[in-house]
Amino acid sequence: xxxxxxxxxxxxxxxxxxxxxxxxxxxxxxxxxxxxxxxxxxxxxxxxxxxxxxxxxxxxxxxxxxxxxxxxxxxxxxxxxxxxxxxxxxxxxxxxxxxxxxxxxxxxxxxxxxxxxxxxxxxxxxxxxxxxxxxxxxxxxxxxxxxxxxxxxxxxxxxxxxxxxxxxxxxxxxxxxxxxxxxxxxxxxxxxxxxxxxxxxxxxxxxxxxxxxxxxxxxxxxxxxxxxxxxxxxxxxxxxxxxxxxxxxxxxxxxxxxxxxxxxxxxxxxxxxxxxxxxxxxxxxxxxxxxxxxxxxxxxxxxxxxxxxxxxxxxxxxxxxxxxxxxxxxxxxxxxxxxxxxxxxxxxxxxxxxxxxxxxxxxxxxxxxxxxxxxxxxxxxxxxxxxxxxxxxxxxxxxxxxxxxxxxxxxxxxxxxxxxxxxxxxxxxxxxxxxxxxxxxxxxxxxxxxxxxxx
Amino acid sequence: xxxxxxxxxxxxxxxxxxxxxxxxxxxxxxxxxxxxxxxxxxxxxxxxxxxxxxxxxxxxxxxxxxxxxxxxxxxxxxxxxxxxxxxxxxxxxxxxxxxxxxxxxxxxxxxxxxxxxxxxxxxxxxxxxxxxxxxxxxxxxxxxxxxxxxxxxxxxxxxxxxxxxxxxxxxxxxxxxxxxxxxxxxxxxxxxxxxxxxxxxxxxxxxxxxxxxxxxxxxxxxxxxxxxxxxxxxxxxxxx
Numbered sequence: 001x002x003x004x005x006x007x008x009x010x011x012x013x014x015x016x017x018x019x020x021x022x023x024x025x026x027x028x029x030x031x032x033x034x035x036x037x038x039x040x041x042x043x044x045x046x047x048x049x050x051x052x053x054x055x056x057x058x059x060x061x062x063x064x065x066x067x068x069x070x071x072x073x074x075x076x077x078x079x080x081x082x083x084x085x086x087x088x089x090x091x092x093x094x095x096x097x098x099x100x101x102x103x104x105x106x107x108x109x110x111x112x113x114x115x116x117x118x119x120x121x122x123x124x125x126x127x128x129x130x131x132x133x134x135x136x137x138x139x140x141x142x143x144x145x146x147x148x149x150x151x152x153x154x155x156x157x158x159x160x161x162x163x164x165x166x167x168x169x170x171x172x173x174x175x176x177x178x179x180x181x182x183x184x185x186x187x188x189x190x191x192x193x194x195x196x197x198x199x200x201x202x203x204x205x206x207x208x209x210x211x212x213x214x215x216x217x218x219x220x221x222x223x224x225x226x227x228x229x230x231x232x233x234x235x236x237x238x239x240x241x242x243x244x245x246x247x248x249x250x251x252x253x254x255x256x257x258x259x260x261x262x263x264x265x266x267x268x269x270x271x272x273x274x275x276x277x278x279x280x281x282x283x284x285x286x287x288x289x290x291x292x293x294x295x296x297x298x299x300x301x302x303x304x305x306x307x308x309x310x311x312x313x314x315x316x317x318x319x320x321x322x323x324x325x326x327x328x329x330x331x332x333x334x335x336x337x338x339x340x341x342x343x344x345x346x347x348x349x350x351x352x353x354x355x356x357x358x359x360x361x362x363x364x365x366x367x368x369x370x371x372x373x374x375x376x377x378x379x380x381x382x383x384x385x386x387x388x389x390x391x392x393x394x395x396x397x398x399x400x401x402x403x404x405x406x407x408x409x410x411x412x413x414x415x416x417x418x419x420x421x422x423x424x425x426x427x428x429x430x431x432x433x434x435x436x437x438x439x440x441x442x443x444x445x446x447x448x449x450x451x452x453x454x455x
Numbered sequence: 456x457x458x459x460x461x462x463x464x465x466x467x468x469x470x471x472x473x474x475x476x477x478x479x480x481x482x483x484x485x486x487x488x489x490x491x492x493x494x495x496x497x498x499x500x501x502x503x504x505x506x507x508x509x510x511x512x513x514x515x516x517x518x519x520x521x522x523x524x525x526x527x528x529x530x531x532x533x534x535x536x537x538x539x540x541x542x543x544x545x546x547x548x549x550x551x552x553x554x555x556x557x558x559x560x561x562x563x564x565x566x567x568x569x570x571x572x573x574x575x576x577x578x579x580x581x582x583x584x585x586x587x588x589x590x591x592x593x594x595x596x597x598x599x600x601x602x603x604x605x606x607x608x609x610x611x612x613x614x615x616x617x618x619x620x621x622x623x624x625x626x627x628x629x630x631x632x633x634x635x636x637x638x639x640x641x642x643x644x645x646x647x648x649x650x651x652x653x654x655x656x657x658x659x660x661x662x663x664x665x666x667x668x669x670x671x672x673x674x675x676x677x678x679x680x681x682x683x684x685x686x687x688x689x690x691x692x693x694x695x
Binding site: 329330332333334336337340341344345346347348349350351357360361363366375378379380381382383384430432433434435436452453454455 | 512513514515516517518519520521536542543544545546547548549550551552553554558559561562563564565566567571574575578579582583584585637
């Protein structure tokens with residue numbers, strides 16, 4: 001139901017009637033409440049899907065989890081409303097206007113369209129939004145007039161009795177004698193209005209965000225292009241980052257799942273060097289991964305899952321501008337490079353207490369703790385594997401005869417792991433003045449090998 | 456007009472006046488190379504920061520890393536990262552540690568194509584998270600190098616590109632281009648092909664001698680052919 005960038009108009013039906021439709025359908029004359037057959041006559045290419053209450057609840061929970069970043073007081077108004085207690089948050093977000101701007105932008109980025117309204121009581125705010133009025137009322141005095149103008153449809157009592165007796169607005173309903181209304185229509189109706197006006201208390205259960213994040217978007221058509229997948233993934237990422245902001249947390253790993261029709265889902269795990277909740281950075285990493293992905297089958301649904309939410313410590317900014325950018329940039333760089341080149345392509349070096357030259361260094365994570373060891377004369381470049389070089393007249397040759405400058409340094413070690421070596425190392429000078437590190441094998445058939453270059 | 460003559464020399468001292476025959480000394484941040492002879496000839500007194508430097512060694516193993524060693528050591532000991540992008544071999548940590556480079560600051564990026572090498576170098580420069588970027592691009596075009604130069608200008612890191620000496624005649628957007636040849640006694644002959652400011656006609660001899668050779672030259676018989684090859688190389692460069 002999220003506003004998809006599909007060319008066709010789109011509608012949701014319930015019991016053969018149009019329940020809701022998008023702007024493209026509205027432009028062709030489709031209206032809520034219309035029979036599906038009539039809607040199809042107006043817009044032959046209309047895509048009609050049955051209403052899915054489970055998906056609606058899922059969506060409402062998703063929006064609530066995202067909205068919890070703006071206020072701890074989030075309540076659900078089933079099936080289509082989310083209430084936020086914002087009076088305590090206004091100062092933090094710099095007033096109502098900036099807060100609304102952020103709400104609007106975030107909802108649009110997640111692909112939702114919403115009507116925002118505000119009032120001193122939660123029910124009044126919800127009714128204003130239901131009636132499509134983008135109004136923000138901050139005094140009880142104005143509330144009564146604003147509510148009086150609302151249509152009775154916002155009460156959702158559903159059977160049309162009020163309209164049948166000629167009552168169209170809440171103001172007209174309140175003008176009727178209370179006893180009569182209570183007897184004919186039930187006390188509950190009057191209580192609802194009293195709660196909206198703040199005459200009765202209206203306690204709410206606040207929404208508690210779940211410990212893990214899980215969200216899904218069903219794609220309107222089967223998708224193979226990475227661009228379209230990224231479009232959907234970004235909506236989920238915005239939702240994830242709002243969820244994380246609400247918990248003052250970050251994630252170090254999240255998994256994008258691409259569901260296919262027949263095959264098992266393709267999982268794209270995105271790992272980070274340090275926890276983060278940066279929308280743009282997450283999108284960038286997802287882009288690199290999705291664009292390098294070879295899909296076996298089109299994708300029907302995209303899911304985003306993040307299990308371990310870790311607290312994300314805020315960073316204090318210095319009073320003066322500090323030299324150099326923040327270390328966070330470094331982590332972003334490593335993640336970006338890894339997203340495109342692969343995790344193994346970006347590595348640090350770790351020194352080990354070893355005698356065998358090829359075992360001294362192992363490839364590790366960048367930033368690994370280092371031993372402080374003292375070796376003899378060692379070259380800057382080490383060949384991936386020693387290269388056999390010729391021996392002519394007892395002199396080793398590599399592009400001409402080599403002149404031995406230093407050595408031998410005997411290295412004999414490693415009998416315990418089956419990879420033992422016995423070598424005499426020399427520093428040698430080539431004809432072109434380059435210095436190389438060579439050794440003479442002391443076992444088997446012997447011979448000379450080139451192992452490093454002093455650069 | 457009467458009075459004291461206008462102090463012409465004082466006018467020339469103004470930092471916003473650049474004289475064509477001198478090096479531009481103001482406003483060019485640089486990382487000292489650790490070789491005073493070289494620093495004296497480089498604008499800003501060192502490797503240009505936030506700019507490309509092309510290093511064209513006559514052949515592998517001539518001393519291209521020894522030349523950068525002191526600067527890399529100083530940067531890494533200030534806690535700045537050194538990104539090595541697509542090096543021809545594994546940089547050998549014991550030698551780097553012996554040169555004073557903090558290995559924990561080192562990151563090696565391996566790529567599978569020249570395009571990836573350029574991309575990774577650009578990312579490293581744009582991020583401004585590295586103290587120095589060393590890259591071994593192959594067959595880069597002018598437009599690609601220009602991209603890198605622009606990426607480098609956004610940051611403070613010197614970027615070293617190691618390229619083949621055959622491209623010495625091609626135009627390049629790099630701020631500094633140096634060719635390396637060998638000199639007598641294991642030293643390094645540095646020929647500045649391009650710098651910001653007046654060109655430098657002579658080549659510099661730097662004592663970038665590996666410890667293994669230090670003090671041993673006098674005891675070892677030299678092959679007579681070796682110095683001739685080095686001379687040929689320098690002559691060829693001057694013509695290029």
